[in-house]
Amino acid sequence: MxxxxxxxxxxxxxxxxxxxxxxxxEKGVEYETRHEDDLLGNKSxxxxxxxxxxxxxxxxxxxxxxxxxxxVILSYIDDEWPQPPFLPSSxxxxxxARFWADxxxxxxxxxxxxxxxAQGEATEAGKKELFEVLKNLExxxxxxxxxxxxxxxxxxxxxxPLTSWFYAYECLGGFKIEEEFPKLSTWIKRCLQxxxxxxxxxxxxxxxxxxxxxxxxxGLE
Amino acid sequence: xxxxxxxxxLDFWVSPFGQRVRIALAEKGVDYEYKEQDLMNKSxxxxxxxxxxxxxxxxxxxxxxxxxSLIIVxxxxxxxxxxxxxxxxxxxxxxxARFWADxxxxxxYECGTKLWKLKGEEQAAAKKxxxxxxxxxxxxxxxxxxxxxxxxxxxxxxxxPFVAWFYAYETCAKFSxxxxxxxxxxxGKRCMERESVSKTLSDPDKVYEFVLFLKKRFGVE
Numbered sequence: 530m531x532x533x534x535x536x537x538x539x540x541x542x543x544x545x546x547x548x549x550x551x552x553x554x555e556k557g558v559e560y561e562t563r564h565e566d567d568l569l570g571n572k573s574x575x576x577x578x579x580x581x582x583x584x585x586x587x588x589x590x591x592x593x594x595x596x597x598x599x600x601v602i603l604s605y606i607d608d609e610w611p612q613p614p615f616l617p618s619s620x621x622x623x624x625x626a627r628f629w630a631d632x633x634x635x636x637x638x639x640x641x642x643x644x645x646x647a648q649g650e651a652t653e654a655g656k657k658e659l660f661e662v663l664k665n666l667e668x669x670x671x672x673x674x675x676x677x678x679x680x681x682x683x684x685x686x687x688x689x690p691l692t693s694w695f696y697a698y699e700c701l702g703g704f705k706i707e708e709e710f711p712k713l714s715t716w717i718k719r720c721l722q723x724x725x726x727x728x729x730x731x732x733x734x735x736x737x738x739x740x741x742x743x744x745x746x747x748g749l750e
Numbered sequence: 751x752x753x754x755x756x757x758x759x760l761d762f763w764v765s766p767f768g769q770r771v772r773i774a775l776a777e778k779g780v781d782y783e784y785k786e787q788d789l790m791n792k793s794x795x796x797x798x799x800x801x802x803x804x805x806x807x808x809x810x811x812x813x814x815x816x817x818x819s820l821i822i823v824x825x826x827x828x829x830x831x832x833x834x835x836x837x838x839x840x841x842x843x844x845x846x847a848r849f850w851a852d853x854x855x856x857x858x859y860e861c862g863t864k865l866w867k868l869k870g871e872e873q874a875a876a877k878k879x880x881x882x883x884x885x886x887x888x889x890x891x892x893x894x895x896x897x898x899x900x901x902x903x904x905x906x907x908x909x910x911p912f913v914a915w916f917y918a919y920e921t922c923a924k925f926s927x928x929x930x931x932x933x934x935x936x937x938g939k940r941c942m943e944r945e946s947v948s949k950t951l952s953d954p955d956k957v958y959e960f961v962l963f964l965k966k967r968f969g970v971e
Binding site: 582591594596597598600601602604605608609620621623624627628631632665 | 802811814816817818821822824825828829841842844845848849852853886
């Protein structure tokens with residue numbers, strides 16, 4: 530018999546999987562994780578069965594029912610366990626949070642990827658794009674403590690895992706986030722003080738090692 | 751100056767994304783001002799309302815812009831909650847609706863575009879992908895009346911505008927969607943019995959003319 534009702538199909542470095550784990554922690558839901566050791570070569574039967582369309586982590590299995598795509602999973606967690614709410618209460622504010630979550634999904638990880646998956650000019654282009662994305666996000670944050678305003682919420686959960694990759698981007702791109710984006714840096718430190726975030730996010734140096742390993746595999750180091 | 755309850759829609763006649771919003775507004779019986787945009791010469795107002803993507807559709811409610819078609823549809827569903835809902839109430843059903851709407855966003859338009867933009871082997875590969883995408887959708891639809899079951903809902907709104915593009919896709923890539931996905935085509939015809947859909951979708955002949963115009967513009971022959 531399963532100890533807990535929720536199972537996350539996981540990969541330690543996946544910022545998308547981190548979102549799900551943080552969300553469950555925030556709601557106080559007991560969950561287990563099952564790590565996919567070989568996402569490139571040999572995906573587990575359970576993963577392929579639970580996510581036949583995309584074959585990707587994360588997947589949340591609640592009872593037997595699979596939920597796929599991290600933003601869909603976040604909304605599901607918020608619907609299923611309403612307290613404390615992740616999304617603001619007004620429809621307009623909710624649409625703004627969803628807009629920026631979607632923007633982050635379309636732009637942030639991709640821009641970072643251009644930095645570490647390449648060299649020279651391509652890395653420079655990636656850096657420029659990343660800076661534009663972070664500038665937009667800092668604009669949205671404004672003077673607030675969190676993207677959710679006074680409380681840690683949906684958009685904070687969406688973005689914070691991606692920041693664990695920043696150290697890798699900094700080392701490969703030759704810049705410091707703290708110098709370029711001080712407000713964002715402060716927000717990152719504030720979020721890292723939350724138990725859910727501190728527990729879930731891997732150490733940035735481990736992600737740098739991971740990135741270096743992949744670069745080596747592709748002859749970039 | 752926009753009044754508190756004024757609703758405007760910045761849109762482009764043939765856009766399936768804009769049509770999702772028009773269908774949702776019609777389903778809810780909402781009055782609004784439609785403002786056709788010249789996408790080759792974007793207005794200041796459009797650029798100001800959607801500075802991040804500079805794209806249609808944009809819904810303005812009391813002057814406040816909401817962007818990204820599925821986010822707009824969810825906003826409409828939340829604001830006009832006194833009318834029949836587009837998203838189901840139950841969390842797992844909601845997650846399922848969001849997942850398939852997101853699938854439509856990630857796959858249909860891009861693959862459809864490849865059908866008219868590419869030739870030869872590349873087009874053949876795109877055709878194979880297109881059929882695979884629609885077979886997945888057909889699997890989800892099954893023998894139901896609509897994707898949500900007996901009632902027209904979120905996934906139907908997300909997908910149905912692309913039905914007007916079937917003729918163009920079929921003609922460019924020389925195949926019959928009805929032959930490979932008869933349930934989808936039958937579903938499309940059922941949706942067209944709804945006034946919100948029949949009054950919104952473009953005439954397939956006009957869509958095809960538009961695609962020919964795009965082919966010329968992109969130098970595809």
